[in-house]
Structure formats: C-alpha cells, structure tokens
Amino acid sequence: MAPRIVNKEQKKNEIMLAAMRVFAAKGAAKAKMTDIATEAGIGKGTIYEYFHGKEDIFAAAFNYHFQTIEDATRATITSSKDPVTKLNLLVQHSLRIFLSDSGEFAEIMMDFWAEGIRNKDSKILKIIDLNQIYINYRKYISDILTEGIQSGIFRGLDTNAMSSVLIAALDGLSLQWIMARETFDLQKAADIMLDGFLNGIIKS
Amino acid sequence: MAPRIVNKEQKKNEIMLAAMRVFAAKGAAKAKMTDIATEAGIGKGTIYEYFHGKEDIFAAAFNYHFQTIEDATRATITSSKDPVTKLNLLVQHSLRIFLSDSGEFAEIMMDFWAEGIRNKDSKILKIIDLNQIYINYRKYISDILTEGIQSGIFRGLDTNAMSSVLIAALDGLSLQWIMARETFDLQKAADIMLDGFLNGIIKS
Amino acid sequence: MAPRIVNKEQKKNEIMLAAMRVFAAKGAAKAKMTDIATEAGIGKGTIYEYFHGKEDIFAAAFNYHFQTIEDATRATITSSKDPVTKLNLLVQHSLRIFLSDSGEFAEIMMDFWAEGIRNKDSKILKIIDLNQIYINYRKYISDILTEGIQSGIFRGLDTNAMSSVLIAALDGLSLQWIMARETFDLQKAADIMLDGFLNGIIKS
Amino acid sequence: MAPRIVNKEQKKNEIMLAAMRVFAAKGAAKAKMTDIATEAGIGKGTIYEYFHGKEDIFAAAFNYHFQTIEDATRATITSSKDPVTKLNLLVQHSLRIFLSDSGEFAEIMMDFWAEGIRNKDSKILKIIDLNQIYINYRKYISDILTEGIQSGIFRGLDTNAMSSVLIAALDGLSLQWIMARETFDLQKAADIMLDGFLNGIIKS
DNA sequence: AATGAATGAGGCTTCATTCAT
DNA sequence: GATGAATGAAGCCTCATTCAT
Numbered sequence: 001m002a003p004r005i006v007n008k009e010q011k012k013n014e015i016m017l018a019a020m021r022v023f024a025a026k027g028a029a030k031a032k033m034t035d036i037a038t039e040a041g042i043g044k045g046t047i048y049e050y051f052h053g054k055e056d057i058f059a060a061a062f063n064y065h066f067q068t069i070e071d072a073t074r075a076t077i078t079s080s081k082d083p084v085t086k087l088n089l090l091v092q093h094s095l096r097i098f099l100s101d102s103g104e105f106a107e108i109m110m111d112f113w114a115e116g117i118r119n120k121d122s123k124i125l126k127i128i129d130l131n132q133i134y135i136n137y138r139k140y141i142s143d144i145l146t147e148g149i150q151s152g153i154f155r156g157l158d159t160n161a162m163s164s165v166l167i168a169a170l171d172g173l174s175l176q177w178i179m180a181r182e183t184f185d186l187q188k189a190a191d192i193m194l195d196g197f198l199n200g201i202i203k204s
Numbered sequence: 205m206a207p208r209i210v211n212k213e214q215k216k217n218e219i220m221l222a223a224m225r226v227f228a229a230k231g232a233a234k235a236k237m238t239d240i241a242t243e244a245g246i247g248k249g250t251i252y253e254y255f256h257g258k259e260d261i262f263a264a265a266f267n268y269h270f271q272t273i274e275d276a277t278r279a280t281i282t283s284s285k286d287p288v289t290k291l292n293l294l295v296q297h298s299l300r301i302f303l304s305d306s307g308e309f310a311e312i313m314m315d316f317w318a319e320g321i322r323n324k325d326s327k328i329l330k331i332i333d334l335n336q337i338y339i340n341y342r343k344y345i346s347d348i349l350t351e352g353i354q355s356g357i358f359r360g361l362d363t364n365a366m367s368s369v370l371i372a373a374l375d376g377l378s379l380q381w382i383m384a385r386e387t388f389d390l391q392k393a394a395d396i397m398l399d400g401f402l403n404g405i406i407k408s
Numbered sequence: 409m410a411p412r413i414v415n416k417e418q419k420k421n422e423i424m425l426a427a428m429r430v431f432a433a434k435g436a437a438k439a440k441m442t443d444i445a446t447e448a449g450i451g452k453g454t455i456y457e458y459f460h461g462k463e464d465i466f467a468a469a470f471n472y473h474f475q476t477i478e479d480a481t482r483a484t485i486t487s488s489k490d491p492v493t494k495l496n497l498l499v500q501h502s503l504r505i506f507l508s509d510s511g512e513f514a515e516i517m518m519d520f521w522a523e524g525i526r527n528k529d530s531k532i533l534k535i536i537d538l539n540q541i542y543i544n545y546r547k548y549i550s551d552i553l554t555e556g557i558q559s560g561i562f563r564g565l566d567t568n569a570m571s572s573v574l575i576a577a578l579d580g581l582s583l584q585w586i587m588a589r590e591t592f593d594l595q596k597a598a599d600i601m602l603d604g605f606l607n608g609i610i611k612s
Numbered sequence: 613m614a615p616r617i618v619n620k621e622q623k624k625n626e627i628m629l630a631a632m633r634v635f636a637a638k639g640a641a642k643a644k645m646t647d648i649a650t651e652a653g654i655g656k657g658t659i660y661e662y663f664h665g666k667e668d669i670f671a672a673a674f675n676y677h678f679q680t681i682e683d684a685t686r687a688t689i690t691s692s693k694d695p696v697t698k699l700n701l702l703v704q705h706s707l708r709i710f711l712s713d714s715g716e717f718a719e720i721m722m723d724f725w726a727e728g729i730r731n732k733d734s735k736i737l738k739i740i741d742l743n744q745i746y747i748n749y750r751k752y753i754s755d756i757l758t759e760g761i762q763s764g765i766f767r768g769l770d771t772n773a774m775s776s777v778l779i780a781a782l783d784g785l786s787l788q789w790i791m792a793r794e795t796f797d798l799q800k801a802a803d804i805m806l807d808g809f810l811n812g813i814i815k816s
Numbered sequence: 817a818a819t820g821a822a823t824g825a826g827g828c829t830t831c832a833t834t835c836a837t
Numbered sequence: 838g839a840t841g842a843a844t845g846a847a848g849c850c851t852c853a854t855t856c857a858t
Binding site: 026027029107110111113114115116117118130131134135158161162164165167168169170171172173175176178179180184185188189192193196197199200201 | 230231232233311314315317318319320321322334335338339362365366368369371372373374375376377379380382383384388392393396397400401403404405
Binding site: 644645646656657660665666 | 826827828829830831
C-alpha cells in the first residue's frame with residue numbers, strides 16, 4: 001500500500017556526507033553530481049529528491065561542518081570552569097575534529113573558506129556566512145580570556161585581538177598540516193603554540 | 205619597417221595580472237576566459253598566444269604570486285643583521301604585500317591554497333608546489349631563529365615548530381582580515397601577535 | 409468482506425478530467441505527471457494503473473472531448489425537424505459546451521488542435537484523428553443543409569463548402585474569445601455570425 | 613587580423629527560420645536545440661551566440677511571423693481605395709501568406725496560438741501578445757467596414773463584430789486546410805466564404 | 817490497489833578552445 | 838599577431854516511468 005519507507009532526514013545527511021567526501025577529494029568546483037551520486041551509491045536523479053542542486057548541497061555541507069564544530073566546541077568549553085583548562089580543551093578539541101575521520105574533511109576547509117570569503121557580501125546566500133562564524137568563535141575565546149582576567153589568572157590584555165591570534169594560529173597550523181600530513185606534526189606544533197600563548201598571558 | 209614591437213614577456217604579464225584580478229573577484233573556478241580577456245582589454249583568442257590555457261594562467265599566477273613574495277621576503281630579511289629586526293621586517297613586509305594593491309589579490313590566496321592543497325601529490329602539475337613554498341618559508345624563519353639562539357638573544361627552542369607557529373599566525377590573521385576588512389584591524393592584530401611571540405622567545 | 413469496490417472506469421475518468429484541467433492550465437507539454445496526480449488527489453504511481461503513460465492520457469482526453477461534443481451534437485440535432493432550428497441549436501450548443509465548466513477546457517483546444525495536426529499522417533497514433541472528426545462534423549452540417557435545400561428552405565449551394573465555413577467561423581470566434589474572455593462577447597458575435605450565415609442561404 | 617566576418621542580423625534570421633521549420637515539422641515542444649542546429653547547418657553552441665535560449669527563439673519566431681503578416685497586410689490594404697476591393701485583397705493576401713513557402717509554416721500557427729493563449733496574462737513574456745495582434749487585426753478590418761458604411765456601400769452594421777467573424781472564418785478555414793491539405797480546397801472555401809460575407813453586408 | 821522513492825535517458829546550456837581571416 | 842565566431846564536450850537538471858512495499 002505504501003512505497004519504500006525512508007528516513008528522509010537521514011538519507012539527506014548521507015548524501016551530504018558523500019558530497020563532502022567528494023568535495024574533499026577533488027574540490028567543490030570539480031566535483032560532479034555524478035561523482036556524488038556514485039559515492040552515495042544512488043542514482044544521479046535521487047540527489048534532487050533531497051537537494052535543490054549543487055549549491056544547495058554545498059551550503060548544507062558548509063553549515064553542517066561549522067555547526068558540528070560549534071556545537072562540539074560549546075560543549076567542550078562548558079565542561080570545565082578553569083580558563084586555562086578551557087583553552088587547552090578548546091585547542092585539543094579543535095585538533096581532534098580536524099584529525100577525525102582520518103582528516104577526511106580537512107581539505108574541504110579550503111573550499112569552505114574560499115567560498116565563504118567570496119560570499120561575504122552576497123545577501124542571496126546568507127546561508128553561508130563565514131564571517132559570522134568567526135565572530136562567534138572569537139566571542140567564545142574572548143569570554144574565556146575575560147573570565148581569566150577577572151579571576152586574576154590572566155594579565156589584562158586585548159581579549160579580542162588575542163582571540164584572533166589564537167584562532168589564527170590554529171587555522172594556520174591546520175593549513176600547514178593539510179599540505180604535508182606525513183611530515184608535519186600538527187599536535188606537537190599546536191602544543192608548542194598554546195604553551196607559548198599561555199605563557200604570554202598568564203600572570204607570572 | 206619593422207613589425208609592431210611588443211614585449212611578449214610584458215604582455216604575458218599583463219594578461220596574468222588581469223587574470224589575477226578576475227580570480228580575486230569571482231574565484232578561479234567561476235572566472236571565464238572571456239572575463240580575463242575583457243579585463244585585459246584584448247580578444248579572447250589572444251590569450252592563447254601567450255598561455256596554453258586556463259590552467260596555465262592559473263599556474264603562472266600562482267608562481268608569480270609566491271615568487272614575488274619569496275623574492276621580496278629574501279631581500280627584506282637580508283637588509284638587517286639583527287634577528288629581532290629581521291622578524292619584525294618579515295611580518296611587516298608580509299602584511300604590506302597582502303595589503304598592497306588595496307588588497308586586491310588577497311582573495312586569491314584562498315584559491316591558491318585550495319588548489320595548492322589539492323595538487324599536493326599530483327606529479328603532473330608539479331609547477332604548483334605549495335608545500336615546498338611553505339618548507340622554504342619555514343626555513344627562512346628557522347634560520348633567523350637559529351641565528352638568534354646562537355647569538356644568545358633567543359632562548360633555545362624548537363626553531364622549526366616556532367617557524368610554523370609564526371607563519372600560521374600570519375596566515376590565520378590574514379584570513380580573518382579577508383573576511384571582514386572593514387572591521388578587522390590586521391595591522392594591530394599582527395603587532396600584538398608578534399609582540400607576544402617575541403616576548404616568548406627572547407631571553408629575559 | 410469484499411475489497412474496496414472502485415469503479416475502475418469512473419476513476420479512470422476522474423484522472424482524465426484532472427489531467428484535462430492541468431492541460432488547460434499550463435499546456436500539455438508543461439503538464440507534469442505529478443501535477444496531474446496532485447490535481448486528481450492520488451499518488452503519481454496510481455496513474456499508471458489506469459493509463460499507459462502521458463500520451464495515453466492525452467489521447468484519452470482528446471477523444472473524450474470530441475466524442476462528448478459529437479454525441480451531444482448528434483442528440484441536439486435530432487431533437488428538431490426544421491433545418492434552421494437545427495443550425496441554431498447546433499451553434500448554441502457548441503457555444504454552451506465551450507463555455508461550460510466556466511470555459512475550463514477551452515484552452516485545451518489549442519493543444520488538441522496542435523497535436524491533432526501534427527499527427528495527421530502518423531499511422532501510429534490513429535487514435536487521434538482530428539481530420540476525421542472534422543469530416544464527420546462537416547457531414548452533420550452538410551446533411552442539414554441538404555435537407556433544407558430539398559425542402560426548399562435553402563438556396564441551392566455547395567453544402568460541403570458552406571459547412572466548412574460555418575465550422576470555421578465557430579472555431580475562429582472561439583479562438584478569439586479564449587484570448588480575451590472578458591472583453592470579447594462570444595455569444596453576441598456568434599449570433600451575428602449565424603444571422604448573416606442564415607441570411608445568405610435562406611431563400612428570400 | 614580580424615576573425616570571420618558575419619552579418620549577425622542575417623545569421624540570426626537564418627537560425628530563426630531554421631527553427632521555424634523545425635517547429636512546423638514536430639511542434640515547438642518536441643523541437644530540440646540539436647534539431648534546430650542541424651537544420652540551420654551549424655553547431656549546437658552557435659545558437660547561443662544569437663539567442664538566449666529556446667524560449668527566445670520561439671518568441672523571435674512568433675513576432676517575426678505576425679510582424680511579417682501585419683506589415684504585408686497593411687501594405688496590401690492601402691494599395692486600394694475601394695472597401696470591397698480592400699477586403700478581397702485582405703483575404704487573398706492572407707491565404708497567400710498561409711500557402712506561401714508551400715505552407716511550410718502553417719503548422720506553426722497552432723503552436724503560436726497555443727503559446728500565445730497560455731501567455732495571455734503573463735506579464736513576463738509580454739513579448740508574445742497574441743490578443744493585441746488580434747485587436748490590431750480587427751481594427752484594420754473594422755476601419756475598412758466603417759469606410760464602406762460611410763461611403764454608402766455597406767449596410768449599417770456592428771463593424772467590430774463583423775471583423776471578428778471575418779477573421780474567425782479565415783482562421784477556421786485555414787485550420788481545416790492544415791488538417792487535410794490534399795482534400796480541402798482552401799482557396800475555393802475562402803472565396804465562397806467571402807462571397808457570402810460580402811453579400812450580407814453590401815447594400816442591395 | 818496504491819504509492820512515492822528511485823532512476824537515468826535526454827535536454828538545455830555553458831565555456832574552454834580552435835581557427836579562418 | 839590578433840581576433841571573435843564557431844564548436845561540441847561536458848555538466849546540471851528535469852521528469853516520465855518503474856517497482857518495492
């Protein structure tokens with residue numbers, strides 16, 4: 001009486017993940033709908049039952065990626081009370097996300113960044129708002145720093161600028177790791193970085 | 205009566221610069237050959253007198269960009285003897301390049317990075333070897349750090365890791381600036397960053 | 409406990425009528441099977457339980473439309489004995505059919521005509537034989553005219569040609585009405601037309 | 613120094629005519645861009661150098677068709693002073709256009725009508741305004757009738773309604789001819805029709 | 817009997833590249 | 838050398854039809 005029953009939400013997610021794998025492998029621009037369909041193990045036309053088109057998939061992947069990170073980050077941060085521990089957790093956590101799935105999605109970041117930058121003014125695709133994501137991210141860290149200052153652990157400092165620096169260092173290191181996964185020790189570099197960072201802000 | 209004398213090399217360069225402007229404006233993937241021709245003020249077919257195709261232009265732009273930076277960086281560094289001054293110059297110089305031409309070419313970096321990452325193994329397009337560029341870059345900074353250590357100015361430290369961190373911070377800050385040029389003070393953030401960085405490595 | 413009893417013939421008819429409504433609204437070419445299913449309030453797949461495909465529905469609608477007209481016309485004509493009355497009834501009746509259902513199906517005529525014309529040779533789809541329908545239609549009118557001539561009411565004339573003219577005028581007026589329902593008074597135009605037509609053929 | 617020189621306007625026209633031939637042969641809906649390209653003896657992509665897309669070609673053909681008719685009609689009418697002669701010329705002329713090119717474009721009318729009707733409200737494609745064309749057409753004829761009335765040749769009558777009837781008869785006869793070119797004598801039917809029409813309006 | 821999820825052939829359109837002038 | 842008209846491979850998307858449930 002009824003046709004095949006599918007969990008539409010779940011299948012949509014599966015397609016999106018397949019798309020992300022293809023994006024990561026060959027870049028969003030060179031990813032063909034056929035590639036995505038094949039990777040998802042479905043027919044070309046089926047994709048359109050779940051997405052409006054290629055841009056829609058990209059936007060979904062974009063938001064999924066950053067939302068996942070944001071959610072996890074928020075959870076991580078609130079799991080501790082000590083600002084230093086919080087920062088430590090934040091960095092470790094960021095790396096873990098990046099390295100998870102055997103770093104499968106790391107390459108995507110470049111496409112997300114590239115597209116996110118290009119769409120920074122476009123009112124049309126406000127779905128992709130990379131700047132807002134960074135603003136949020138800085139706010140998280142800024143709050144931790146302010147906390148640390150108020151509790152006398154950190155020196156008085158430009159919390160917003162320092163947040164930018166910490167994020168920058170993390171992004172930049174990840175970038176270098178993507179280019180040379182085998183030879184670049186991301187974990188170690190990040191540890192050294194955070195060490196120096198904390199050294200510079202903790203009251204001696 | 206000699207034929208019109210055109211400096212082929214110069215014209216090729218002009219086309220490449222036109223291409224970079226288009227790449228920056230709409231992304232390499234969405235840049236059409238027609239756009240480039242129009243921007244360069246020439247006919248579409250003429251481009252093929254100077255380049256083999258779109259990929260060729262991209263590769264040329266890629267190498268030009270990084271070569272320019274590398275050359276200038278090398279020149280900058282050697283203009284001083286003091287490691288601290290050298291690092292200062294390096295950072296200031298990097299920003300200047302980035303902000304030059306009113307930051308016209310900043311957006312391109314994302315495409316370069318994206319493509320550079322994707323081609324990290326590709327034996328075919330060894331022309332684009334982003335990793336090697338980063339290796340070189342780390343080497344420059346590493347050398348400065350080593351110099352500083354030997355002359356007793358800097359503490360003993362993992363020079364390679366510290367180089368990575370410095371580059372990472374610079375890249376990451378630039379990224380944040382691209383996304384919000386009006387509201388993000390790149391110069392200030394970089395100054396604060398370098399200040400903290402030097403603080404951490406200079407012997408007290 | 410007998411299974412739900414559905415009058416297959418009736419449901420088929422319902423689907424066809426739904427299809428006609430969609431055809432009328434957006435044209436047969438742009439009518440999607442989904443539209444028809446939605447309009448009929450059933451599932452897309454169900455249509456195929458009653459029809460072989462879209463062409464089948466179109467053919468069915470085509471024949472239904474003209475058969476309905478033909479049947480009704482025949483009934484109308486035989487309800488009177490006087491040739492003049494017959495022609496009057498014929499015209500009034502044709503208009504009524506056209507204007508019925510608030511002219512819902514009027515737009516369809518164009519698609520029927522277009523497709524009917526295109527298939528004028530096609531041995532395959534002999535189901536759609538618009539020319540035959542017109543031949544029949546002319547025969548009806550021709551017979552009435554002959555009747556009138558024999559009973560001395562009408563002047564001697566080319567009955568076949570005059571039939572064509574009457575049909576032509578009716579078709580053409582309907583066409584003009586379709587294009588401007590609000591401003592074109594079809595009833596009045598038809599009355600004037602028939603008045604002139606009868607004037608020309610009735611013995612003075 | 614310069615590429616192939618082409619008369620763009622002329623080539624555009626050629627493509628449009630090729631398209632009309634294809635439209636006539638298989639209907640606008642079933643006409644593929646490939647068919648048009650082949651018919652025009654050019655590559656598929658070349659069409660897009662002259663038209664924005666399929667709809668654009670259709671609209672161009674539509675307007676060309678009616679504009680041609682309108683222009684020629686206007687010229688024909690003004691070539692005489694006598695209302696009766698004018699009407700005669702108008703009818704003969706209309707048939708000639710229809711039968712010209714061996715009636716190659718006759719079938720198109722159905723698609724034009726169908727599409728013109730469907731677009732009667734669409735503000736978007738005001739390019740295709742069939743109703744306006746009919747309004748103009750009725751005006752031409754109406755003016756002739758008024759002329760005849762004023763000069764005492766025609767009886768007083770509803771000029772607008774009579775115009776509609778004349779156009780209707782012409783359209784309707786053409787329609788019947790399209791369906792059975794071999795067996796239907798359009799010229800004769802039109803003559804008989806006009807004869808009756810004039811009989812009805814000329815003062816005895 | 818009824819359904820709608822899945823499909824892929826087929827169509828439209830884009831655009832890098834070629835080449836006649 | 839320069840050009841832009843011409844091209845067709847390639848990609849995105851539509852939608853009639855199938856079929857498992």
